[in-house]
Amino acid sequence: MAAAGAGPEVRCVGFVGAGRMAEAIAQALIRAGKVEAQHVLASAPSDRNLCHFRALGCRTTHSNQEVLRSCSLVFLATKPHVLPAVLAEVAPVVTSQHILVSVVAGVTLSTLQELLPPVARVLRVSPNLPCLVQEGAMVMARGRHAGRNDAELLQTLLEACGQCEEVPEAQVDIHTGLSGSGVAFVCAFSEALAEGAIKMGMPSGLAHRIAAQTLLGTAKMLLQKGQHPALLRTDVCTPGGTTIYGLHALEQGGLRAAAMSAVEAATCRAKELSRKSLVDCTLPPAWGSLRGYDWSGSPHQWELPSPPQAGVSMVMDHCKGDMASEGLSTGNAGQVPHMAGQLGEGMRRAPGMRSACGPF
Numbered sequence: 001m002a003a004a005g006a007g008p009e010v011r012c013v014g015f016v017g018a019g020r021m022a023e024a025i026a027q028a029l030i031r032a033g034k035v036e037a038q039h040v041l042a043s044a045p046s047d048r049n050l051c052h053f054r055a056l057g058c059r060t061t062h063s064n065q066e067v068l069r070s071c072s073l074v075f076l077a078t079k080p081h082v083l084p085a086v087l088a089e090v091a092p093v094v095t096s097q098h099i100l101v102s103v104v105a106g107v108t109l110s111t112l113q114e115l116l117p118p119v120a121r122v123l124r125v126s127p128n129l130p131c132l133v134q135e136g137a138m139v140m141a142r143g144r145h146a147g148r149n150d151a152e153l154l155q156t157l158l159e160a161c162g163q164c165e166e167v168p169e170a171q172v173d174i175h176t177g178l179s180g181s182g183v184a185f186v187c188a189f190s191e192a193l194a195e196g197a198i199k200m201g202m203p204s205g206l207a208h209r210i211a212a213q214t215l216l217g218t219a220k221m222l223l224q225k226g227q228h229p230a231l232l233r234t235d236v237c238t239p240g241g242t243t244i245y246g247l248h249a250l251e252q253g254g255l256r257a258a259a260m261s262a263v264e265a266a267t268c269r270a271k272e273l274s275r276k277s278l279v280d281c282t283l284p285p286a287w288g289s290l291r292g293y294d295w296s297g298s299p300h301q302w303e304l305p306s307p308p309q310a311g312v313s314m315v316m317d318h319c320k321g322d323m324a325s326e327g328l329s330t331g332n333a334g335q336v337p338h339m340a341g342q343l344g345e346g347m348r349r350a351p352g353m354r355s356a357c358g359p360f
Contacts, residue, residue, distance in 0.1 A: 011039060011072070012035075012039045012040070012041060012070055012071040012072070012073075013026070013029065013035050013039065013040050013041075013071060013073050013074075013075070013157075014040075014041045014042070014043075014067035014068065014070065014071030014073065014074040014075065015040070015041070015042040015043070015053075015067070015074070015075045015077055016042075016043050016064050016067050016068075016074060016075070016076050016077065016078060016086060016090065017042075017043075017044060017075075017076065017077035017078035017079075017082075017086075018042045018043070018044035018049035018050050018052070018053055018060075018077070019049055019077060019078075019079075020132070021077055021103055021127055021131065022042065022049075022075060022077035022103070023049070023052050023053065023056075024127075024131045024132045024161070025075060025077075025103070025127070025131065025158075025161055026040050026042065026053060026056060026058060027056055028131065028134050028160040028161040029157060029160050029161075030056060030057070030058075031134070031160065032134075032159070032160035034156075034157050034160050035157075037056055037057030037058050038057060038058070038059065040053070040056070040058040040059065041058065041059045041060070041061060041066070041067050041070050041071055042058055042059075042060050042061075042067070043060070043061045043062060043063060043064045043066065043067045044060075044062070045062060046062075047060075064086060064089055064090050065089065065090055065092075065093050067090075068090050068093045068094060068098065069093055072097055072098055072099060073098075073099045073101065073153075073154075073157075074098060074099070074100055074101065075101045075102075075103060076100060076101065076102040076103065076104055076112075077103050077104065078104060079104070080104050080105055080106050080107055083102075083104050083107055083115075084115055087112070087115040087116055088115065091115070091116055091117055094116055094117050094119075094120050095117075095119065096119040096120075096121065096145075098120065098121065099121050099123070099146070099150050099153070099154070100112070100116065100120055100121065100122045100123070101122075101123050101124075101125055101140075101154060102122065102123070102124050102125065103125050103126075103127055105126075105176075105273075106270070106273045106274040107124075107274075108124070108169065108274060109122060109124050109141060109142075109143045109144075109169055112124070112143065113143055113144065113145075118145075119145065120143070120145060121143065121145045121146045121147070121150055122142075122143035122145070122146060123140055123141065123142050123143060123146050123150065123151065123154055124140060124141045124143070124169065124172065125138055125139070125140045125154070125158070125164070126138060126139050126140070126172045126175045126176060126179075126180065127161065128179045128180045128182075128183055129180075129183050130162060130183065131161040131162055134160065134161055134162060135162045136158075136161045136162030136163070136164075137162060137163050137175075137179040138158060138161065138162060138163065138164040138165075139164070139165055139166070139167045139171065139172060139175045139179075140154060140155070140158075140164060140165075140166055140167070141166070141167060141168060141169035141171075141172055142166070151166050173267055173270040173271045173274060174263075174267050176266065176267065176270040177262075177263045177264070177265075177266035177267030177268075177269075177270055178263050178266075178267075180266075180270075181262070181263075181266035181270075182263070182266075185259065185262055185263075186215065189215075190208070190211045190212055190215055191208075191211075193207075193211040193214070194207040194208040194210075194211040195207075197210070197211070218232070233247075
């Protein structure tokens with residue numbers, strides 16, 4: 001699994017974070033023979049998700065740094081609000097030989113590069129849910145130190161999960177609106193097709209199976225023939241036939257405009273969340289509070305004990321508003337990160353520094 005000029009052969013693939021998407025990527029790589037299970041190493045703070053990796057035959061650990069020390073290609077797959085502390089934890093062991101691949105939603109390359117050593121070779125991948133069945137539609141963007149060979153190596157690996165294309169980072173949020181959210185849009189359309197058949201008397205189970213297969217078959221024809229959808233639509237649409245009557249009804253219902261507006265709305269929301277997803281890493285001198293955004297996009301502030309216990313890695317659970325040890329190794333519930341050590345000099349900036357995701 002080597003690419004010319006891309007550094008040493010990738011003998012071990014690592015995962016920092018062991019959630020659903022990380023498991024899907026690991027499973028696809030193993031099933032496609034891209035990497036052997038014993039050469040996959042995943043880390044997480046608890047065994048809750050690591051057990052799924054062990055079931056695949058992978059190695060696991062509670063140490064994020066161990067993953068970096070053992071693997072030259074590492075997927076960063078934590079939750080967005082956990083990532084800053086995780087990157088600070090692993091930064092001391094990142095070298096120019098590592099290829100770091102972020103699948104964390106909403107975290108830009110500039111943020112990743114800010115929180116990692118200057119030599120870090122970083123790529124950003126935007127997957128979607130069908131990666132779980134090896135039919136994903138993914139895009140990736142390169143950081144400033146990631147070369148073409150790094151991108152080609154990653155594409156070769158991710159072929160196991162579906163289709164992966166390189167794009168400018170500005171198009172990643174558009175991909176989220178089109179393909180990430182698009183899965184739900186397609187499901188809504190499939191459901192509506194089936195309900196139309198149910199209304200006309202077809203049994204529900206049969207209607208949903210036929211609707212799904214119709215979408216699958218149509219998608220395969222579009223991909224295999226490389227045709228514009230309008231050409232395939234014209235092939236089906238005969239003068240005075242059933243299809244043109246149905247298409248007229250769809251036009252009257254505004255399907256085309258509604259679908260375009262849905263992608264636009266989802267893309268705009270993705271851009272908004274990209275600005276708000278990370279915790280503001282500014283810490284006041286007295287360790288009085290940690291500021292950030294909750295998942296509704298509202299500013300939030302948490303009071304921190306002073307001084308924090310050295311060596312403890314903790315973050316705030318934004319969704320619940322309480323303390324949780326997510327994505328960080330050696331964490332203890334009820335305590336906060338030792339920012340002066342764990343977050344380190346790589347995270348500390350001048351007073352008043354804001355995260356790259358936007359002002360508080």
